[in-house]
Amino acid sequence: MNAVLITGGTGKTGGALTALLRERGEPVRVASRTPAAGDPEAVRFDWADPATHAAALHGADRVYLVPPVNALDPLPLVEPFLAEADRTGVRRVVLLASALVFPGSEGALELAERIRARPGGVVLRASGFMQNFLAPHPMGERILRHGDIRTASGDGRVGWIDARDIAAAAAAVLTAPEEDAHGHGEERSDHLLTGPAALSYRDAAATLTRHTGRTVRVVPVEPEDVADVYRAAGLPDTFAVSLAAVDANIRIGRDDRVSTAVLDLTGRPPRTFAEFVRDHTAHYR
Template sequence: MNRRLLLTGATGTVSGALIDALEHSGLRLRALVRDESKAPPLRERGVDVVLGDLGDPRSLPRAFAGVQDLWLLTPNDPRAPEHSMNAVWAARQAGVERVVRLSAVRAAADAPTRSGRLHALSDHELQRSGLSWTILRPHWFMQNLLNEAGDIAAEGAFRLSMGEGRLGMIDTRDIAELAARVLTDGPELHHGRIYTPTGPHPISFTEVARLLGEVLERPVRYVPTAAEDKERRLLGFGVPNWIAGMLTEYAQAYASGWGDFTTTDFLDVTGRDPRSFAEFARDHADAFC
């Protein structure tokens, strides 16, 4: 395989896992990076790095030149549709053949979260772009629990405002594995497909606490918290207002049962079952100690 893949969001969790999953794929990897200080670790992994910013379309032609495949990940931001638009336009101008886009779970015009609604706009634009496309709409990331690792280590407890909602949460390594399979298969095989990868079964945060406790061999408690209290805490940690509000919207949706589902998409594409939360907990136990 002699195709060149451009990765956006290359310094994030999912794209980092995707680089791991593509290590022996034969794809030539190039990363679009805004900050030169974040480039050396990518270069050490053999990734070609080009500086550019999806918010500045004039910075993109050099990164897109000679690219056949685009991994399009735009972080949550009010300008996310603009960033996705700039990437799709640059891809069309450069003759990119295929775009695999990371969207949001249940993205739709009537989604209960601003993120889901904005992602729906970008999904629609890509679908109408004339390019070969595949869209991934993964469920809640198990790795999000690592944000609570400090409290779990210090207090044996974590606080979220999701009530007793059950989520079909997924390990980001599995998202990356599915994306890698799509990117290494022929472009025609997954064209026009929307995949919603999930974990093997829905799980509540009370169950998450129990499973973490079993792995860590000490009690772990989940403390349901009022949405306004959690949002105030996030703001206190310096989380921007827009992001804190978006996370509150997701929490309220999940508390209402919006995330209580799974699919077989990961199994159907990769041929194996997705990782369970117990597997995630064992693999990341040191982070919670």
């Protein structure tokens, strides 16, 4: 009864977290709807199927919680899971939350509040992922196919973070001694995770152009056009509209923030956007 259950275990942060914890010799349970055959630590888990929750939690005393993707309100699916985690004695839950607040995300804010209030609960509020600039994210797809970024965010900046640094921060919190991670102060139960600098889409496009040999331009559009990009990628209409509305917040500077949390938690500075792009030049060829 000492494993870390990693929900979204095959995803961008969950996959990197799995690798980091394995390097440290931590027992893990890698949860997804499509567990890798032949991996004894892989477990089938579906938010929409509560019958899978208890089996996934079996043997876990800590949980990395990636809420259901593409759902505006995660609570109805996550509540039964948390009740089961309480029942089985999980002592630490680390929630991946978003620092980018968008319309209709009250359920996500409520979930974060509940995790903060839970003994051993820690919320990682992550800024926009640098991995959004890679396919299959809709923005990354457009960069590959059309060489452009369609945005309504003007010159507003975001403290873009590499998902690998989110995983490193999560690993630190999940493996911290009880007295460190179980602390009582707000500062211990909530961390704003960002990269080292805030960049506009124009700044990001210039870096992509410089390091990939592929010209990437920014096309200013209206929020409705941004929603079209998400709809075309198959996202539900309400979620596409809500995600597109994030651009309005970026435009007025709401996400122009950087924190020292990655350095404080892991002892290493977060990756710069240029480092991220250089690590993925093959992707853009």
